Amino acid sequence: MNDEVSSNVMVLAEHTGMQVSEGTYELIGKARELASALGGVTEVVLLGRRAVAARLDGADIVVSVEHPALEEYLPEAYEQALLEVLAQRSPRLLLMSNATIGLDLGAALSVRWDAPLAGYVSALEIDGGAVMATAKILGGKVLAEVELPGERGIVTVLGGAFSAAAGQLASTPEVVDVTPPAGLDALRMSLRQVFEADGGDVDISSADMLVSVGRGIESQDNMEIVLELAGALGVPLSASRPVVDAGWLPKTRQVGQSGLKVKPKVYLAFGISGAPEHLEGMRNAELIIACNTDPGAPIFGVAHCGTTVDLFDLVPELVDKIRG
């Protein structure tokens, strides 16, 4: 146990097998900047496959824990291993993704490591030694500027908030091995099966254009009008999470953090407010045209063109004009 807090900034690496997530590099890039401001170095925690260390060359130090329970992501195993690493390394700050693993572990580590947590973070800086974060809350409608008081903190970061290139450098990190804690042999959960993505009928991530629909469509019956538009254009219909959760379209059509990332030439968004999780999946489309009756909808923050005309008036007009 190391009681002295370092000035180091730690990142939890997310990897599937040998593949490191894009978000991990985004966090490493930011961690380097923060560590430099704090006078520390960047540490990356690598749970499971030590061989992945070779792909974490933006790190100064890779902290590796190997154990059979860490082969694939398992919440309780990751939590125990991370608590051991935090106790031994005492970083100033731990950065995690605000996706499944961050939602799973961030708040639990906040309690068990006794450190404040800021979630949904889109900007992060050191201001006079204090850690300042900007969080996107209430579906992206409010930005909260918060300080993480005390000597250590945890931040879960929205995907796409920082540059991934800044986390990919040609250097050779030092690898430090941490002995797996005994708790890993007495877990209260086990992994039974891994399911890869289900291909579905249409691959929305390879389409040139998408007609995408959100909560503003209001009901399953109304889906007919956007289906008609997608049919007239000859392109797939995709959706934001609420439409999929309601069962109006299959999961394979969902755009966003828990769905697919898409980069079509044109993304037509109808009745999508633009929660950060959705924007993460489509913000790199070449041309985003958004239709939402709320002029304050966050979707207009990433759209190239927008309109507040009601989708129920606009979509039938579009169908008529496209059909000629």
Added chain:
Amino acid sequence: MRIVVPVKSVPDLVEEIELTADETGIDREYLTFVLSEWDAQALEEALLLKDAGGAQVVAVGLADDPEIDQILYTALAKGADAAVKIADASVAGLSGPRVIRTADRAALLAGYLADQPADLVVTGVQAADDLDGQLPATLAALLDLPHVSVAVSVVAAGGSVTVRQEFAAGRSHELQVQLPAVIGVQSARQAPRYAPITRIRQAQQAGGLTEVAVSPRAAGAGLVVRRMHRPEAGGHAEMLTGSAGNVADQIVGLLRARGLVKG
């Protein structure tokens, strides 16, 4: 099996969000509050567990949450067996215009669950106003229970549950989790059921909300909110105006220019 479903209300995001005068919180006075959408999914998953194997489902809210009575009566109308309101006056600083911190909410719920243990706690994976973390993991850590978030299916299997946990791009894991446990639900196996207004009225007339006082667990270190503000309106979007027909013409023009619509 006793399943506790913590539920909360959040501002209806369809409306404009008002901030307090000191810009460190949201002003609850003029906002409409609705059941958090993820809690609606969690309640549905709990009711599906009840349908499958005869569990007892208890919906639990905080008395200080706006619209909580309506939310709890609706839960009863949908099939919950009991509804409980936790009186939170014992925790200083919780009332007033600010949103209750997730850490404080978890501290109260942990106090309740210490008195009235559950085999399974099922709640929304997150809420729109979360800032200092999410309820499921906070609560589980306070109670030292195993927990899984971003669940899309929870099925009872003897003294454990089989949970499907979802990751980006459609990957998922199936986990076996020993009970008692806390599960954060992303979406239920089916869309949340509908409660007819007549049944909600019946639940209201029957009363049936129990109010309890609890001793909260100690909440952890918190954030200091320096300022809240709205993002710049409109961002960089060029706004297309005119009648629906005019706007449609402009959009079709943009698509034609890219060769995506013929003619």
